[in-house]
Amino acid sequence: MKYKIPFARTNTSTNEYDYVKDVLDSGWLTTGKVAKKFEENFKSYVNSKHAISVNSCTSALHLALEAIGIKENDKVIVPALTFTASAEVIRYFKAIPIIVDIDYDTCLITPEIVESTLKKFSDVKAIIIVHFGGQAAQLLDNNSNKGLLNICRKHKIPIIEDAAHAFPTKHNDKFIGTFGDITCFSFYANKTITTGEGGMITTDSDEYATRMRLMRLHGIDRDPWNNYSSPKPKWDYDVVAPGFKYNLPDINAAIGVAQLERAEDMRMKRQKCAQLYNEHFSQITSIDIPVLTTPMKHHSWHLYPIIINNTSQISRDDVVKLLFENGISTSVHYKPLYRMKYYKETYNLINDNYPGCEKYYKGCISLPIYPSLSKDEIFHIIKVIKGICA
Numbered sequence: 183m184k185y186k187i188p189f190a191r192t193n194t195s196t197n198e199y200d201y202v203k204d205v206l207d208s209g210w211l212t213t214g215k216v217a218k219k220f221e222e223n224f225k226s227y228v229n230s231k232h233a234i235s236v237n238s239c240t241s242a243l244h245l246a247l248e249a250i251g252i253k254e255n256d257k258v259i260v261p262a263l264t265f266t267a268s269a270e271v272i273r274y275f276k277a278i279p280i281i282v283d284i285d286y287d288t289c290l291i292t293p294e295i296v297e298s299t300l301k302k303f304s305d306v307k308a309i310i311i312v313h314f315g316g317q318a319a320q321l322l323d324n325n326s327n328k329g330l331l332n333i334c335r336k337h338k339i340p341i342i343e344d345a346a347h348a349f350p351t352k353h354n355d356k357f358i359g360t361f362g363d364i365t366c367f368s369f370y371a372n373k374t375i376t377t378g379e380g381g382m383i384t385t386d387s388d389e390y391a392t393r394m395r396l397m398r399l400h401g402i403d404r405d406p407w408n409n410y411s412s413p414k415p416k417w418d419y420d421v422v423a424p425g426f427k428y429n430l431p432d433i434n435a436a437i438g439v440a441q442l443e444r445a446e447d448m449r450m451k452r453q454k455c456a457q458l459y460n461e462h463f464s465q466i467t468s469i470d471i472p473v474l475t476t477p478m479k480h481h482s483w484h485l486y487p488i489i490i491n492n493t494s495q496i497s498r499d500d501v502v503k504l505l506f507e508n509g510i511s512t513s514v515h516y517k518p519l520y521r522m523k524y525y526k527e528t529y530n531l532i533n534d535n536y537p538g539c540e541k542y543y544k545g546c547i548s549l550p551i552y553p554s555l556s557k558d559e560i561f562h563i564i565k566v567i568k569g570i571c572a
C-alpha cells in the first residue's frame with residue numbers, strides 16, 4: 183500500500199530542539215524562567231491579562247472550578263459532545279454535571295440550549311463551554327444581546343471556556359482566551375500547538391489568577407524558581423492551602439515557546455487542508471460537514487469531522503474500515519458523555535434526550551488534518567472518500 187496516513191502527526195521545527203537543549207544545558211528543568219516566558223508570550227498572543235501554564239487542560243479546568251468556588255452538589259453545565267475531562271473535573275468536587283445537547287449543524291452548545299437548561303435548573307453554579315474542533319461557540323451575538331456571555335452574565339453564572347481545541351481561534355476578531363471568566367487550553371501531543379503534555383489558563387481576573395497560581399503548586403506561598411534564582415540564601419516557604427501538582431516544567435514550556443512562534447503558520451496549513459476538504463465533500467449528498475459560524479481564517483481547525491448522514495448506503499463504521507484499508511487512519515470525536523457507562527449510569531441519561539448529538543455521533547468521522555499532511559495525501563483521502571460515498 184502506498185499510503186499510510188496517521189490520524190495525527192506532531193509538527194516540530196529546529197527551534198523546539200534548540201530551546202529544549204538550552205533548558206537541558208541550564209541546569210533547571212522544572213518550572214522556571216522558560217515557563218514564565220511561555221506565559222508572557224501566550225498572554226501577548228491572545229491579549230489576556232494573565233496566563234498561567236499548567237501540565238494539562240484537565241488540570242486547568244480543575245483549577246478553574248476551584249477558583250470560582252465550586253462545591254459538593256453544585257450544578258455545572260457541560261456539553262455532551264466533549265472529552266471526558268470537561269466533565270470529570272466537575273466530579274472532582276462531587277458537584278453535578280448537567281450534560282446538555284449540542285447543535286447538529288455546528289457541533290456547539292448554543293444560547294438556546296443554555297437558556298432552556300436554565301429554565302429547568304435555576305441553581306446552576308457554572309458553565310463549561312467547549313469550542314468544538316476549533317470553531318468558537320456563540321459567545322457574543324452582534325444582532326442581539328442573546329450571546330452566551332450575556333445570558334450567563336444575566337444569570338450570574340461564571341463562564342469557563344474549554345479551549346482545548348481552540349488555539350488560535352478568533353471570535354468577533356478577538357482571540358478565544360479573552361471572553362469568559364477563565365479559559366483553559368490544551369497542549370496535548372495531538373493539539374494545534376503542543377508541549378507533549380501541557381496546558382494554559384487565561385483570565386483577566388487578578389483574584390482568580392492569584393488563586394490558580396497558588397493551587398497549581400501545592401498551595402505554596404512562593405515560587406521555588408524565585409528561591410533558586412535569588413542572590414541571597416532563601417529557603418523558607420509556607421503552605422497556605424492544600425494545592426495540587428499541576429505546574430508545567432521548563433522542558434515542556436521550551437517546546438511551547440517554539441510552537442507558539444509557528445502557531446499561525448501551522449493553522450494556515452490546516453486551513454488549506456480544510457478548504458480542499460470543504461470544496462470536495464460539500465458536493466457529496468451522503469456527507470454533511472459542520473456549518474461554519476467562525477470564518478475560515480479565524481478557525482483553528484483542530485478537527486475536520488465529516489458526518490455520514492442518513493441518505494448514505496453505507497454505515498459510518500464501514501466507511502472507517504474502508505478508509506483504514508486504504509491507508510487512512512481516522513478517529514471519532516466523541517462518543518458522547520451520555521453514552522459513557524459512568525455518566526449514563528450515575529445520572530440515568532437517555533440517548534433520545536440528545537437528538538442533535540445523537541445524529542452527529544452516529545455518522546461522524548474525524549479526518550486527518552495537520553500541517554505536514556501533503557497535497558498528495560489530502561487528495562488520496564478525498565479520492566478514497568469519493569469512491570466510498572459519492
Ligand SMILES: Cc1ncc(COP(=O)(O)O)c(C=O)c1O
Nearest residue numbers: 238239240265267346368369370
Ligand atoms: C475538549 C477537551 N477538553 C479537555 C481535554 C483535556 O486536555 P488534556 O489532555 O490537556 O488534559 C481534551 C483533550 O483531548 C479535550 O479534547
